[in-house]
Amino acid sequence: MRDAIHVVEKIQFSLPNSASKDEVANLKKLADKGLFKCPYCEAKLIVKSGETVILHFSHLHSEACEESKTVDxxxxxxxxxxxxxxxxxxxxxxxxxxxxxxxxxxxxxxxxxxxxxxxxxxxxxxxxxxxxxxxxxxxxxxxxxxxxxxxxxxxxxxxxxxxxxxxxxxxxxxxxxxxxxxxxxxxxxxxxxxxxxxxxxxxxxxxxxxxxxxxxxxxxxxxxxxxxxxxxxxxxxxxxxxxxxxxxxxxxxxxxxxxxxxxxxxxxxxxxxxxxxxxxxxxxxxxxxxxxxNLLQDELQREDFIKNNEALLKKLVEEAARQNQEEEDRLKELKRLKAAKEERIQEIKNLIKERLQHDKLSYSPHSRTLSYTDLKTQLRARIGLTQSQQMDLWTNYMLRRVGVGNSHLVWDIVEENNVTTYTELKRLLDEL
Ligand SMILES: [Zn+2]
Structure with a gap:
């Protein structure tokens, strides 16, 4: 047991963790004079220490009371x-x-x-x-x-x-x-x-x-x-x-x-x-x-947190508004481009129609002399026309929409629209 009650001062007295020989001897003497009592049974306590036992209080004749034993x-x-x-x-x-x-x-x-x-x-x-x-x-x-x-x-x-x-x-x-x-x-x-x-x-x-x-x-x-x-x-x-x-x-x-x-x-x-x-x-x-x-610190930190939260929310709202605006602008631009493209397609359609009209009126086998064979050769060179594409052109366009004698029309479309693929040409011919 390391603690005792100081009989005179009536307060707890704890033994130090380490003490010199003189200090130990002094503590022993004080205890012998009856200065320390057990906090539980109030019996007189003595001080013991040795090479193998640390400094401690002990009941007389080692008759420790139950309570002190439990605490020990x-x-x-x-x-x-x-x-x-x-x-x-x-x-x-x-x-x-x-x-x-x-x-x-x-x-x-x-x-x-x-x-x-x-x-x-x-x-x-x-x-x-x-x-x-x-x-x-x-x-x-x-x-x-x-x-x-x-x-x-x-x-x-x-x-x-x-x-x-x-x-x-x-x-x-x-x-x-x-x-x-x-x-x-x-x-x-x-x-x-x-x-x-x-x-x-x-x-x-x-x-x-x-x-x-x-x-x-x-x-x-x-x-x-x-x-x-x-x-x-x-x-x-x-x-x-x-x-x-x-x-x-x-x-x-x-x-x-x-x-x-x-x-x-x-x-x-x-x-x-x-x-x-x-x-x-x-x-x-x-x-x-x-x-x-610290009440004040916490109060300040709460205020800070709320202020900061407001600022963050504002930023979030502004960011959302900015993104909305960007999206709106993007859609507007997309719409504008689409309209421009449609306008351009309409122009081409009109142009082709006019040309067709004009050529039908002024058609003469001598006025325009591009044979289908020549057209094929030119298309092969220009857009890499394949055999199957050639068949498609013949069956689906020359024989139907365009007319067998109007090979020059097809060539005009290629020239005017700067056509580079057969797919592009087909799309334009479909509009005829
Ligand atoms: Zn005791």
Whole structure:
């Protein structure tokens, strides 16, 4: 046992993690004088230490009371649980604990304790247990989270989360996440497996939901953000994550809010802002619940988000109008070209008709002397007339529409329209 009650000051006294020989000897003497008592059975405690045993409090004659035995066992279990954490972890936990203890001294309705001490019967422990009025919180700090693919850790954290809930505590997680996975240009955050479960819904998240419901009513909300939603029906469900950073000896919390979307792996959600940092102490301010945010910052970020949304919508509308205009212009141009082409075809038709009329009137075998044989030769040279095309020309045009003696007419059409293929010629002859 590392903690005892200081008999005179009536406050908790914890043994240091390391102490010099002199300090140990002094602590032993103080204990012998009866300065420390068991927090549970109030029996006098002595201090023990040795080469193989770490510094600890012990009941006289090693007759530990049941409660202290339970807590001792819980402490051992907790030590094992936090073995995987970085060396920063105990420091962070004690900063949080100190911060909360200060508040608990000023408030009769706030109680703070190490998780394993407050709830020694749990299978796994929060780092810190807090009670505010009749509400209990389980605060945990998770360090050493290196990648979003750390599945085993994610599973354990999710388990722990549910375990705390089952025991009537609201879990609050601070994650030391060095790699926030964000698709910035798509406004997306890809959550680590555990984060999808342990994210919180706080008062501020509810305020975000209220603000969003004014500007977002269906899936088209995502259009202006280049975000492809997974949800089939629009639903506003804002949650928040709390990331801890320690820079030198200062610890900050980054508040990150998102609109929950994809609830299967990979967990992807719509990022609501770039997040903001607040000092740890601010995040831990207790009212009825934990502040976990900076009200002013959130207010500003909401305003920003709405303004930005308006701007994006305006841009979207303008872009749509521009595209409409372009399409309209394109159709107009197409219509104009079609009309011009029809006009040209009509001109040619008229011209051919006139010519036909004229030639019929002035026909004389001597006036125009292009034989069909000559026409064939000329067409072969000009448009590469094949044998089957020649047959087609003879049967379907010369014998019918054009007249056998009017080979020169066909040639005139070729010349006037600068015909280069038989298909083109056929089309013109069909118009006769
Ligand atoms: Zn005891």
């Amino acid at each position: 066992k819980a402490e051992k279990k907790y030590s094992k649980q936090v073995e995987r954490e970085t060396e920063k972890h105990p420091a962070m936990v004690s900063i949080v604990l100190d911060e909360l203890l200060i508040q608990s001294r000023l408030r009769t309705d706030v109680q703070v304790e190490h998780g394993y001490k407050a709830k020694p019967d749990l299978l796994e422990f929060p780092d810190i247990w807090v009670q505010v009025s009749d509400k209990e919180f389980a605060i945990s700090i998770v360090t050493n989270v290196h990648s979003s693919g750390d599945e085993r850790l994610a599973k354990r954290i999710v388990q722990r989360h549910h375990h705390f809930l089952e025991h009537g505590m609201q879990p609050i997680w601070f994650i030391e996440n060095k790699e926030l996975v964000v698709e910035k240009e798509k406004h997306a955050i890809v959550l680590w497996d555990a984060e999808a479960v342990i994210a919180l819904k706080t008062e501020e998240d509810l305020k975000w939901e209220a603000s969003l419901s004014d500007i977002a009513t269906d899936l088209s909300f995502f259009d202006s953000y280049n975000y492809i939603p997974y949800m089939k029906e629009f639903k506003i469900d804002v949650k928040s994550m709390y990331y801890i950073y320690s820079i030198d000896d200062r610890i900050s919390v980054k508040v990150q809010r998102f609109l929950s979307d994809r609830d299967i792996k990979p967990y992807r959600s719509f990022l609501l802002n770039q997040g903001y940092e607040i000092p740890f102490a601010d995040a831990l301010k207790v009212n009825k619940e934990f502040a976990l945010s």
